[in-house]
Amino acid sequence: xxxxxxxxxxxxxxxxxxxxxxxxxxxxxxxxxxxxxxxxxxxxxxxxxxxxxxxxxxxxxxxxxxxxxxxxxxxxxxxxxxxxxxxxxxxxxxxxxxxxxxxxxxxxxxxxxxxxxxxxxxxxxxxxxxxxxx
Numbered sequence: 001x002x003x004x005x006x007x008x009x010x011x012x013x014x015x016x017x018x019x020x021x022x023x024x025x026x027x028x029x030x031x032x033x034x035x036x037x038x039x040x041x042x043x044x045x046x047x048x049x050x051x052x053x054x055x056x057x058x059x060x061x062x063x064x065x066x067x068x069x070x071x072x073x074x075x076x077x078x079x080x081x082x083x084x085x086x087x088x089x090x091x092x093x094x095x096x097x098x099x100x101x102x103x104x105x106x107x108x109x110x111x112x113x114x115x116x117x118x119x120x121x122x123x124x125x126x127x128x129x130x131x132x133x134x
């Protein structure tokens with residue numbers, strides 16, 4: 001059991017290392033993002049009376065980040081629920097074999113852990129966005 005947990009944690013760590021370079025551009029300063037949003041909006045000159053302020057650019061960035069995180073959370077939530085169902089079916093059809101029962105319990109456990117991680121990620125992202133815009 002401990003070996004499986006270590007393997008699971010190593011998998012998550014490896015996945016995080018693979019995803020980190022993709023997320024690195026997201027760490028660009030908010031000022032740079034605001035400048036590019038405002039510059040692009042002013043270059044289009046769609047509405048000459050509209051002014052591009054820091055607050056509107058910040059709101060746009062926050063809305064984009066929130067939308068992406070919400071979509072990601074929904075996808076992960078759906079996958080986790082499906083995995084809980086799969087784990088339940090594996091448990092029901094295990095026929096009492098200890099290997100199958102253990103595998104089914106681990107599937108359910110990892111799916112629930114995934115749901116908890118997604119919920120905590122939502123809380124952390126909302127906290128950071130609130131602190132970044134204050």
